Amino acid sequence: MFLELDGHGPNYSQLTRALKSAILSGRLAAGARLPPTRVLAEELGLSRITVLTAYEQLRAEGYIIGRVGSGSYVSTSRAEPMPPQPASSPSIAPLTRYAKRARQLTDWSIAARHRDRRLDMQYGRPQVNPTLGAIWGRELAWAATRTKLEYASNQGLPALREQICDYLARHRGVRASPNQVLIVSGTQQAIALAARVLLDEGDEVAIEEPHYFGAWQQFGAHGATLLPIPTDHDGLVCSALPKQAPRLVMVTPSHQFPAGPALSMSRRQELLRYARTRNCWIMEDDYDGELRYDSPPLPALRSLDTDDRVIYVGTFSKVMFGALRLGYMVLPEALCGDFINAKYLCDRGNPAIEQAALAHFMEDGGFERHLRYMSRELNARRRELIAGLQQYAGERVQIADAHAGMHITAWLPDYDHTQVDALIADAHERGLGLYSIAPHYQNPPAVPGLILGYCGLSKAQLHEAMQLFGECLDAVDAAAREAQPRKRHQA
Template sequence: MAAPSLVLDASTGAPLHAQLAEALRGAILAGRLAPGTRLSSTRALAEQLDVSRNTVLNAFARLLAEGYLVGHTGSGTYVARELPERLLAVRHAPAAPTPARHVDPRALSKRGAAVASVPPLAAPAEGMAPGRMAFRMGVPALDAFPSELWGRLLHNRWQRSWRDLLSHIPAAGHLPLRRAVADYLATARGVRCVPEQVLIVNGTQQALSLTAQVLLDVGDAAWVEDPGYSPAHGALIAAGATRVPVPVDAEGLDVEAGLRLAPHARLAIVTPAHQFPLGVVMSERRRRALLAWAAREEAWVLEDDYDSEFRYVGRPPPALQGLTAEARVLYTGTFSKVLSPALRLGYLVVPESLVDAFSTARVFVDRHSASLEQAVLTDFITQGHFSRHVRRMRVLYAARQEALVEAARRELRGLVDVSPLHTGMHLVGWLPEGVDDRAASAKAAQAGLQAFALSAFQLQGRPRGALLLGYACVPEEELAEGVSRLARALR
């Protein structure tokens, strides 16, 4: 053939074989090399371009592998008659009218319609900074994420074991990570478990869903804190369970109230170390009463320990799961609130008698969590980086909480009452009696702030209005600006 005009430039730094492959590909797609055209031999093309024959061989090998060229033994190399673009793209049908967004109620099951009616926690609107939006909750300090270190660990892990990481792993998760999590929980939270009891999941929500699916039958009652973590309700509804809202006071979940409302419930979902959203710690008396109820009724407790790493005064209370050897407790935590919500890795510790059932159920959800992220996280923990990161974040979050409290005292007097807490990543800002917290939340949203209304997490009753103010992901100067904007919005 007469080769099309091909220009290679060694000064660009790009490999010559890659330049040649791209030039030939461009000529094929532009039609300068028609389908079925026989190419010059590699030796002749190398002489024409004044490059080594290996350069041409590598370029041809790439285009053969991608389907732009075909080789015929004893005949030569030809432009493919069917190009990859035609084989990978569908023929576009005439544009149809855009269907209405209305969903026919008959298209959903009753359970599906109920799940779809549960409002999820709102994410920032498109175009708004996702990580530093005052006063967004549940997001760690992404500006303090150890990105360079994580990148090195990622690179090193890929270089060492990429072949293994491209295959399936056990549904329960990467065993070295399960060992690391078990060791960490035993030391930091007093959890009693062996690595085989740890399941790696895609965050707390998947742990909630698996628990509801495996342990509850349709119609079974489940205690939920009121106010409490609303995404848990979606998991219960999807399992066909009946939610029983149990009030929360200064001692945490009111176990006596739960006994009056549904003494034979099958499950209780609680946040004892730092109740969401009020921030109270469950008392020792309530903890013992909850465990006694579970043992007596052969019920289960799901302990959501979502942000216990961040305690600023004194030692944290030990996990419910570790209080007695026979505790009927499943324990869940997440790395999303410690490192990044994009990581989507958490853990669920189940009693030994449930390990096989949960591992099997996990297969039918999504097989397993991403292998590469699990391997990198294992290195991050076992090399000591995780504990150092948590220590740094405790100092940072304590300073940010103090900055929020001080700014609120200066600018929100008479509008929002904000007091410090010893733990967590958000504070409760109490509104004056009679003020509608949903209206206040809407005013904050108009000012570009995300301050959830406390009543949005309440199933029964209308408590005193309050706004939930996250501080972990927002630098101190931006917290001060956020408080100023909130004050203007509420006035």
Template structure:
């Protein structure tokens, strides 16, 4: 038998400006009231029509919240009798001598390492100055949609089940052919492991190859995403310094490594290309120490002067290099398809591990990408985008030099989808990024890529995703941001 509730339901509110849907807000509120005991067992809830009128919501919205409470057992309902709070069992008391729950970490030490790693926020409502975002207006979506629809109509059994955890055979073969011809990688389809993007590949490799405390050489400055994956796997990172003179491979302070992470084609974030003698020297280090090298080739396809330098993996006689690639930079970011080319000794472990971790991409997307590569659309798109990005970089740098010279120096780059803007005076790049956000632009500070040395201050400006109009708007917004920052630093009258 239900009882009339004395709870003042007229105090319930819904925030229409919040991102959380109204039905979820209502569900969360009622669930919290039930669990806290403020809504007691047997108390009746208002009729959906009346509560909807009170909150100025659609009746279906209130019904959706009630349905979820009913499904999860918080309330009971019968036709004609209304909805009332279920008689829930008491929560179990902690065992004698157990520490207070609030003193326990809610997650494991490995979970803490994962959850506290740096992850720069993306702001989709801003003009995108973030590095690594490709142009999408030139992507042949009509061709992609046609290929995707064709594969969807096939309803092939090998695309609809739990198969091919390491990648669909056709895509593995297409990737092997592509990287062998265009990047000089020594590869067979069996050595290709398809994953959900480069970050997933880094995470998989780090967890599979590293034990707690293993020494890793990590570029300094270096890619924050790699640092996050390596530290989360328990690595002890040692800075492999990169500067105007190249990679400091003979630094006596570096211990014998278990793994080495490098971006030789277009160093992140400095944009340098590793010289041939450095590549051979690094391979010699790996062979001598029995270490693995992760060669992150994220921007290897984009070189604007001369031919792209072949991947270091093709020079590897000792089979110590794990080659990491992604289609998120060459096609579109949300595709979430990357791949590893692993040494023969690691083929079976990686094939098994990728099934355990669940880092595999939907097979229908994989075969669509295989079609896109096999039919020549990928090569055509890359050729077009090299030209577009080369022209866009020139235009962008010209505008920066015209309007931003008092604050930054921007140099052109032979490769990559971003350029470095170095400050002409002392400024805080994180603060500049915050001011830029208020002016409608999404920026990445250089300083977040430094993990050991005193960070350089500046901005890593991704120009690839901006058309001509956006570039002009973004440069003027950046100018306004620097102007505002200068006013904030200027002393007020009478303060001297």
């Protein structure tokens, strides 16, 4: 097996890095058997204990799994290898305006930037419940023997739509009938359908600043004109919405993505009034509204909507897993038919077996148990992260803790963007993946900030990550102190 050690640090870390890189690049495929430790030690001229330690580290981080008596295997539940970069110099010019805009808007490198780091603080990739894979396998097997194999309703299985209505009433304060619910392939498809049903090229969409890439890219590729509207500690600044209403206002009211605040009650009323009086639609992206900690749950904006102006979107990507590709919309009565038509034209509906499995999981209480487990576990990680930040970064960061979701935002008011870029680069070198909030803005924010995802790391790893973060901040401070007298000297 060809493995190149980079010569930095102890042999076991070099070997761990080399194996990780082979796994992440796909050279060692999911499920592949690793060589026995003795064989690899001989091949590389290392001691067996070195190889054992590297395997142990990879096992602890979930890259490999061990099977008693049959060796170690690349885990099948780890993240996929880095997605292939779309050709940077495609061989033909884009054939349509859509293809041209989509090329300009899709930057794959942002999401995957630190995926090979030991401590990756990527946001939005939940991997929390270790038993979910096995549970889901049983649900699928159950559903496969009970689902009719002909085309199912393109609006979504009635059983799943009913479960979703029941769930929304209890968890999000939303009252909906199954006829208003459309099952979609995640939020991304909901946005794509909204673009088709509501917008012609050039029509305006107001979108939060900072924004969610998925919405920006989807509406942008469709040819919409995007109007960034500022947000503050109360969420979207409704008074900044244009006098001439856009066709649609896209919001994340329960947990502004990615900065964190919830839309205050007075702003909610203001936004609903705006939509009513100016005759526009609101799209509520409630991506993690059910995950709230140490504070009362916040009902969805849709629950206050007496004029049927809010298109509500929920997803199972966060509370289950992204690969499921299942989400749902609660549609205003006037739009139901057009959205159902658009879904039919798009893909004839979602796979029935997955929908039946999910409906059963929800009906028999498994989903709620899983949610409770997730909330407990995520809250424990959130607290660990905040404690670590306070211990190692202290006053140097301002923590924007929304008591919700899977990430927090840490603002760095004493630093400039160049320093924060240097911090991120240094952290990357040390094995820590940090993400700036700046790419989510059209114009970089006045104060630099980081989005710290805590769903992919254990409590122990989060503590270690914050210790490393503190060291990286120390290094930035030391560089600034060093530059100071030099600047004075030059002056």
